[in-house]
Amino acid sequence: MKLNTPFTALGNDFADAVEPANFPELVLRYRNNRALNNTILHSLSAESWLNHFGRFAPLPENQPKPLAIRYHGHQFRSYNPQIGDGRGFLYAQLHDEHDHLYDLGTKGSGQTPYSRSGDGRLTLKGGVREVLATEMLEASHVPTSKTLSLIETGEELYRNDEPSPARSSVLVRVQRTHVRFGIFQRLAFYKDAANMETLLEYCRTHFFDEIDAAPAAELAPLLLTEITRRTANMVASWMAAGFVHGVMNTDNMVVTGETFDFGPYRFLPVSDPKFTAAYFDEWGLYAFGRQPQAAIWNLQQLAGALTLVAEAEDISESLGAFELAYQTALRDHTFFQLGLLPEHLETDLNFLTELFGWMTESQVPWHQFFFDWFCGELSETRASNSPSAELYAREDFGTVREYLRHYKADRPERLAHPYFQRSAPETLLIDEIETLWSAIADNDDWSLFEAKLNGITEKRQALLG
Template sequence: MGERKQSPSLSQRREGESVLKLTPGINQAVPGLAQEVRPVPLENPILLGWSEALATELGLERCDEALLRQLNGEGPFPLPATAQVYSGHQFGGYTPRLGDGRGCHLGEVAGRELFLKGSGPTPYSRGGDGRAVIRSAVREFLASEALHHLGIPTTRALAVLASDTPVFREQPERGAITVRVTPSHLRFGHFEYFRHTGQPHRVKALLEYALARYFPCCLNQPEPVTALFLEVVERTAETVADWQAAGFVHGVLNSDNMSLLGETFDYGPFAFMDRCDPGFVCNHSDHYGRYAFDQQPGIGWWNLQRLALALSDHLDGALMAPALELYRTRLTARYLWRMEARLGLPGDGGLQPRLDRIAALVTLMQESGVDYHSTLRLFARLDPEGDGGELKARLGSRAAWTTWWHGYRQALSFGDLGGWQRGRAAANPSVVLRTHLAQQVIEAAERNDTRPLRELHKALCRPYDDHPETPHLTEDPPPWASTITLSCSS
């Protein structure tokens, strides 16, 4: 076997040569979408986190000194860095001009866009410093990887960098950069901006690019834009359903944080809920609970209506009724598929009884005040022919338990117990990115101790394993976890 070819070392590379093989993308193809910017590098950057699997997909073997400099915004770059303009509805009110206020696009690598989040001010910073801090950068890095390995559509994160650059928030913190990777950063807010600023030709240009690049199957339809919109409806519905089944709360579902591709996008004050609470609000800034866990399905549709308005020159108004029905149908089907896999139910029978069975379990969990994730993980050890075991110990004090358990057993159809339990272990993660776990690794990272972050990242990449070597990652949260607050600066 021949010797493995190594990446050229820093000394072997020609001076001024880019490590990243960047190619042009949408920012170069659609005039008016982005402006050129100059990244402002961090002082003394260090690599905190690195996704080796994603790096391999992008054709990157390791993060050496030259690549670290590029990810820090130092260059050299074969293309000018750019920042995109967009608008959006924030907490229900329209903000006419937003944009990439603390990051820049470098171009594409292996067909995916690279974005440096925290690389300094842009024309859209609105007086801000354009920086991210370690806590927000680490949270996005971990969340992107966590949702990806749970099978939930999301942007990815290649790396997270820390530095000595001071950043002033509620108190002085250290500047950081998250390297975001996605096929497209197109948001609902891009179309809103060009529609509401009277630039219909740019709405058309964005649609043409999106159809050709991301939705080519729609080009063969009689009305390609209608087909694209309905595809976005389906993708959005399925991602929201995935969040609901996973107990994940995005936290800031503004229309500018909605991806045209249906990816989980722009992580801020997100959280996986601990105690089962459908009304859970993770964002301390969300005073009225607009983006509570149980509001996400309705907000997803509300944002799709904003997108439809932005595309109204290209859509028939009569489309909205069937689009709403499609949204409801796909969201319900996807949620049932996820939850019935978690519970080991066969997925047949009437729609309403199936939904009612899951809703009754969620109510039992809520009234019992139990942890959402570890309770569902108990199904991996459940003997459905027994009396409920550990599950009964958690929920059996409720009068409704007996009724639910009887109906659940009647609905089941299974043969080999071991195979059935392995199926439940493959559908109910033992490790999720709990807020207190993220907080612990952030505090260590701020001391330049990367071991806890690497340990948690490794576990999140194998969320369905038991991880006996790190039991603290699979335990219910400690009491102090409920005191952690998250806001839009998180």
């Protein structure tokens, strides 16, 4: 049988074939029928879904075994050569109707050679949090992995940071790739230039095919430039959406610039550059305002790994793409959140400086502001009836108001959507997550979870169409 699974074709130096866990129970809690809906996934029956995404029976003409990918990484800037896929694996690869390659990866699917004495499992609460995060990020126009499936698995787990015993789950996500910065770091660690060249060509072929084939010394800087731009775009989208990833380790960054590997993420209640998501981030290394800096640092580590096959001077020049890419993407994503059309980068950035400065000073609720002023001056009446209207009446809001009046609305017909007839936006603050989780944990009541998903769907339809 010929398999169209190119990661498998890389050979045995990149991953280990593993066995999935044998779960005592399988209860479907979430199924994403939008992700890759023109593939075999769309036609799977309920029973087949559990068989493939709970028992991990191979998909037809796909990988015969799950693969635990090998990688290293900097974790809070400390290099760790002992990591790899420890509670997940690459389950399958699929092509969509445009022949784009997608990875199906898991979380909580059992122990691997890289579990480091962990149980290889995922708590149900962790799975619920990831479903909500990916749905909200997609609705906010953030490049992100998408949760495909969440299945409760009937085991009791013990965790230091959750009430135990905790309910268990297994999750499957879809994204363009699971090629992390840490895979390159591992190859550099072992000075494996041959496989570094193989991995570079794999990435060029499947994710950067606009770049022509070239020797590794030439290809590495070209790929790094594009990876830098995509990473800058991803982090800028976080900043515009008020999202804090929480654990921006190099093994949590992929070359396609997609958000994934959710741990203790948060969405901002108000503008605060020092806001951190992870309780264990005592120094604020990955605080909201430091996310661009963290991204640059991670890219520098990737660049260092690529010097195994390319000149350091050529590699370092590629990192210079970050600043303009970040500024442009921050402008574009913020204007998207506001439903406005940008004009000139310098003027637009001056507006953002005024805007974010005022938001931090006034402590206006982050998501309420973007909801109230969507399409700028066309929403002045809506904003005057907002719970935050008193803040908009203050004198110090004057400069921001003038900017909002200056810019033209982008697709103003979106204001007619029922979403904008509400008094408040759909949000995903930590207290909301804890409330809906309590209903699940205490009474197995999934109604608040479903209601939140419905609200996020309404937001996505209003903003994205």
